[in-house]
Amino acid sequence: MLQGTSSNVGKSVLATAFCRIFYQDGLAVVPFKSQNMALNSFITKTGGEMGRAQVVQAEAAGLEPDVAMNPVLLKPTGQSSSQVILMGKAVGNLNARTYHMEYATKALSTIQTCLDQFHRDYDVIVIEGAGSPAEVNLKARDIANMRVAKMAKAPVLLVADIDRGGALASVVGTLALLDPDEQELVQGIIINKFRGDITLLQPAIDFLEEYTKKPVLGVIPYFQGLHIQAEDSVALEKAVSRPMDDKKLDIAVIRLPRISNFTDFDALTLEQAAQIRYITSPDQFGEPDMVILPGTKNTIEDAIWLQESGLIEKIKKHAEQGKMLWGICGGYQLLGREIVDPQAVESNQKRAEGLGFFNMVTQMEAEKVTQQVHGKLCGTGPFLGPLQGMTIEGYEIHMGRSHVAGPYKPFCQLQKESSEEALSIDGIVGEDGLIIGTYLHGIYDNDALRQALLNFLRRKKGWEPLNFAHSLSVKAKQEEDYNRLAEIVRESIDMKKLYEIVGLQDLS
DSSP states (O other), X not given: OEEESSTTSSHHHHHHHHHHHHHHTTOOEEEEOSEEEOSOEEEOTTSOEEEHHHHHHHHHTTOOOOGXXXXXXXXXXXXXXXXXXXXXXXXXXXXXXXXXIIIGGGGHHHHHHHHHHHHHHOSEEEEBOOSOTTOTTTGGGOOSSHHHHHHHTOOEXXXXXXXXXXXXXXXXXXXXXXXXXXXXXXXXXXXXXXXXXXXGGHHHHHHHHHHHXXXXXXXXXXXXXXXXXXXXXXXXXXXXOOOOOTTSEEEEEEOOTTEEOGGGGGGGGTTSOEEEEEEOSGGGOOXXXXXXXXXXSOHHHHHHHHHHHTHHHHHHHHHHTTOEEEEETHHHHHTSSEEEOTTOSSOSOOEEEOOOSSSEEEEEEEEEEEEEEEEEEOOOHHHHGGGTTOEEEEEEEEEEEEEEOSOOBOSEEEEOTTOOOEEEEEOEEOTTSOEEEEOOBTGGGSHHHHHHHHHHXXXXXXXXXXXXXXXOOHHHHHHHHHHHHHHHHHHHBOHHHHHHHHTSOOOO
């Protein structure tokens, strides 16, 4: 089990690395995180919702994602409330106090069932903790750290982020706040995100090992450039603003306060043809080639924020100039005339105005739509016209149902799995073909559509189209980066000691 001295020390990425390392070594390995809090989620083939981090780890382990890998998912809806997802299904919205005091420990039997099944079916379970195991105010009802380590009988590796500073103190302090039996569970320390000459760190490593009586298994270097999807919006908070590259397309994503599934846009940077930037105010808007309204966990409150931010005028001017505008899921709902929530499913606010590009009203419903889909583009307008009939895949996660008044042009026709039979239609395409709304997450992961979009935007700028014939697909790039990640971590870790801790022979 990987636990951290705090949030965002790199537990998710290291768990991904260990999943790929054990997979490479021929072991049957499965990821697990008992409770995850994130707005980046995924829908499995059976329609269950789970955290994106465990999906990435499952891919690294060579597995199909399964909700048992993340039995409890919390999706924040407001400042102190979350939608609770249990074994892939939404069970309701709870405030923080109610969840921690009344609900959390009720999930322990489900967590134990998942662990028992994985113990039977796999050689290794790579478990990721949440936050820190030493939060004394939450510890009695914590179902993500030491209680799970005890349930799984798992040795714990404590991870510290040296890049943020204070790594030694955070390790020593965390261990000091653990109970004696919990301290015994900690079998090693990993220093993550190190920059510089490692020989200069050796005195600190020697001190940690002497003071804590725990081995430092390794020091992981700080690295960038790998396509490993982030777990939650902390990654956006830490994103570095880079100077615009005038040789790349400028794609602006509206950074809604409750943004979800921002991993939808990772693929747009894959071929190094576009630069993604997140904007929160009119003065950041600039002259983007395309604007995206992303998913949100609270469409009404983000619609109100959009009105108050002053960005609506910028977005409307952008569209009036004949530039491309996309809305994904909640962003699609925002393109309509109105969003209503009479049952307070997502918000205590009952309604909000949308941008009015589509004559559409979205109403929030108690039952959540969660499904993987595939379909064919309907093909209207200058961009989609040449793509008519192209097969695409994606997944839906939404509480809202959108109703359009009058005739409209749909984005795509959805079909039943492994069938050409029509299921329903999705999305709307504006009259000029440049304003597109869809409920499909992962839409830009479709290689042919994404590459056609990038070249369409290039032509609109008067640039030559790119030849994507030899570029990697999203899946191929992910596989390449999982292997590179495993290589970096393998070279930085005492693998023999790791296998001793796990209780298996070193197969590396």
